[in-house]
Amino acid sequence: MIMLKLGRLPRYKSDRSVVLVTGGARGIGLQIVRRFLADGYQVAFVATRSEHVEGALHILGGTEDQIFAESVDVTRQNELMVFIDRVRARWGEIAILVNNAGISPKRANQDVPWLSQTSIEEWGRVIDVNLNGPFNLIRLLAPAMIAKGYGRIINVGSLAGRAIPVIAGPHYAASKAGLVGLTRAAARDLAPYGITVNCIAPGRILSDLTGPPEAPVNRSALSRIPVGRFGTAEEVAHVAAFLASPIAGFITGATIDVTGGEFAA
Incomplete structure (x- = not known):
């Protein structure tokens, strides 16, 4: 009989310890920040509204x-560069x-199709935040990750980008589907340099953004x-922590569904 000797399980935390989380002041982003802090990382995060940043820092x-945080619009490259510096x-x-920052405008009239209620300006804003922001x-x-030969990039997508969107609008669904494609393309480009790129696709996650369970x-x-x-x-934050860890080094280009089986169903 062959006996396998099991050593200590590796810790999630890496010695490459600096993390940047976008949309880190509320909901899923806040819990991701909290999880990385608990694991001992140094965590920087941004959110658009200064009051949300201040509230998160207080919590x-x-x-x-x-921890370090500022109010930054992820669609404004100059602001991002200043914060990164x-x-x-x-x-x-x-x-x-x-890359967690995202917006999902709500439909004003449930009896009118989404497309006819979506202006060019609203479409552009959603694509800018949800897809162009992560790309930028x-x-x-x-480049700095390539120079060091190590990096972890995690994009937070959505079930709406994987299946027929029931709640979200066409702009949100398109942006999140695009994020899956960006994840795969970036994973292919960056894999030779020790950098993994993965996507998490949450389903219905309760938070202050989605409202109470009893909402229709x-x-x-x-x-x-x-x-x-x-x-x-x-639960989403736990997946992010795993994908960010050294023990997830053979996972790249993947989309991890956190949907309670809804995508599979």
């Missing part, structure tokens, strides 16, 4: 050597990028989830 606590001056190069950040951070839209969504419950932002 999270931590010292200046653990400040993170580098404080802690060094960013090794882990989590990958482009800005990849949530009650309807529950009937489509095989496991019979909603997901939590913490």
Whole structure:
């Protein structure tokens, strides 16, 4: 009989410890920031509204050597570059990028098709935040990751980009489907340099952004989830922590569905 000797399981945390999370002040992004802080990383995050940044910092606590955040619009490249330079001056190069920022406008009239309610301006704004923002950040951070021979890039997509969107609009679905394609393309380009690029596709995750479980839209969504419950932002954060870790080095170009079986169903 062959006996396998099991050593200590590796910790999630890497010595490449600087993380940048976009949309980190609320919902899934806030829990991702919280999880990385708990794992001992130095975490920088951005959000568009300054009051949300301040509120998140109050909730999270931590010292200046653990957490750094500012109000930044991910569609404005100059703002991103200034923030990245400040993170580098404080802690060094960013090794882990989590593209979580996203917007999902709601339909004003449920009886009128989505497409006829979607203006060119609204379409452009959603694509800018949800797809162009991640592209710009990958482009800005990849050179330093290539130089170091290490990096982790995690894009937060959506079930709406994987299946027929039931709740989200066409702009949101298109942007999240595009994010899956961007993940695969970037994974192919960056794999030779020790950089992995993956996507997480959450389903119905309860947070302050999705409203209470008893809301009609949530009650309807529950009937489509095989496991019979909603997901939590913490569950998405656990997946992000794993994909960011050294032990996930053979996973790249993948989309991890966190949907309670809804995508498979």
